[in-house]
Amino acid sequence: MIRDFVYRSALWCTLAITFSAHSAPTIVPDPPSLPARGYVLIDYNTGEILVEKNARTKLNPASLTKLMTAYVAGQEVKAGNITLDDEVLISKKAWAKNFPDSSKMFIEVGTKVPLMDLYRGLIVQSGNDASVAIAEYVAGSESAFVNMMNSWAETLGLENTSYSNPHGLDSRGLYSTPLDIAKLGRAIIHDLPDIYSLYSETSYTYNGITQYNRNGLLRDRSINVDGMKTGYTSGAGYSLATSATYGDMRLIAVVMGAKSAKSRESVSKQLLSYGFRFFDTVSPNKADDVVTNVKVWMGDKDQLPVGVRDDIYLTLPRGDADKLDAEVEFDRELVAPITKGEKVGSVIYKVEDEPLVVKDLVAKSDIKQGSVIKRLVDWFKRLLSGWL
The missing domain is CATH 3.40.710.10 (DD-peptidase/beta-lactamase superfamily)
Known part of the structure; x- marks a missing residue:
C-alpha cells in the first residue's frame, strides 16, 4: 500500500511502501549454549x-x-x-x-x-x-x-x-x-x-x-x-x-x-x-517485480517501471515481517534517455523505521528521447513545476 508520494526538492523524491500492518513487539529468546568447541x-x-x-x-x-x-x-x-x-x-x-x-x-x-x-x-x-x-x-x-x-x-x-x-x-x-x-x-x-x-x-x-x-x-x-x-x-x-x-x-x-x-x-x-x-526469511521484492513507476521527462514514454536487480531476501525475527516497510528514493528527476538496468535510486527496507538494508533501484526498461515537440512540451512543464 502506498502511503505517500512527496517531492522534497526538484532533484529527488521518496516513495514509502508498507507491506503489511504493524503488530506487537517481537521477542526472540537468547540462543542455547551448546556443548561443542x-x-x-x-x-x-x-x-x-x-x-x-x-x-x-x-x-x-x-x-x-x-x-x-x-x-x-x-x-x-x-x-x-x-x-x-x-x-x-x-x-x-x-x-x-x-x-x-x-x-x-x-x-x-x-x-x-x-x-x-x-x-x-x-x-x-x-x-x-x-x-x-x-x-x-x-x-x-x-x-x-x-x-x-x-x-x-x-x-x-x-x-x-x-x-x-x-x-x-x-x-x-x-x-x-x-x-x-x-x-x-x-x-x-x-x-x-x-x-x-x-x-x-x-x-x-x-x-x-x-x-x-x-x-x-x-x-x-x-x-x-x-x-x-x-x-x-x-x-x-x-x-x-x-x-x-x-x-x-x-x-x-x-x-x-x-x-x-x-x-x-x-x-x-x-x-x-x-x-x-x-526467524523467518522473507522476500519483499523479486528481480522481476516492478516496485513502482516514476515520471520521466523528455522521453518517448512518461512513466518508467523500476525495481531491484536481484531477488531481495531478509532475515527477520518471526513476526517482524508484519512490520516491514520499504522506502524508495530517487536521487534525481529522471530525464530520457534511460537504459534498462541503469541505477536510478535506492530501496531502503525498514522495520519500525529502523533501516535493515539498502539496495539499488534500477530501470526495468529502456526509455528513448521523445520527439522535439515532446521535449519542448516537457521543458515548459518542468519550468512551471519549478515555479509552483
Missing part, C-alpha cells in the same frame, strides 16, 4: 548469522575438508574441463589400502572408476581414497589440487581457512572455522545444485560393500535435513555441517569439536530448530 547457524538466502560460538576460531575440520574437495571438482565439471562420466584410473597413492584405519570406498589400484562413483564415495561414504583419486584426476597431483583448494578458499572469502590435503586427516596447515565452512556450504548449494543433491543420499554400494551416510539427521523425520557432511578425527573431535529447509527458509548449521556423533547431531538439531522457530 565452535558452531554457527546462518540463513542460506541472506548469509546472516543467527547463532554463533567461536564461529571465527580456527579449528581442525577433519572430513569437512571434503566439502572443498567436492566444490573444486564440481567447478571443473561446471567449466567443462571434466565430466561426471569420465573414467578415473586409480593410482597407488589413492589405493584404499593406504587408509587402513579411516573411512574409504574401497577402490583398487589399477581400476577405472567413473567420476560420479568417486563423488558418491567422497560424499556418502566419506572416502579418503576417493578424495585422493579425485584430486589426482582433476589437478594431476594431490599437491596441485590442494593449491586449487586454497585458491578457491580465497575466492570464496574463507579468511580463516587453509588446506594441506583433500581428505581432512590431521595435518599441519589444515584448519578452518564454523563460519568459513558455512560459507562454503552455501556456495555448494548455490553454485553446484546437481552435486548438492548427492548429499541427501543415505547409502551407497561400491565394490559389493554398502556403506551408510554418517549424517544421522538425514533419517530424522522431525526435521527436513538434506545435507551436508560429517567429520571426525581424534584431533578434531566430531563435526557436522548440516542444511535443512522449513517452508521457503533454508538454514545451514556447522558444529565443530563435539564429544560424540550423537552430540554433534543433537547440537545441530537444536541450532536448526531454534532458527526455524524464531
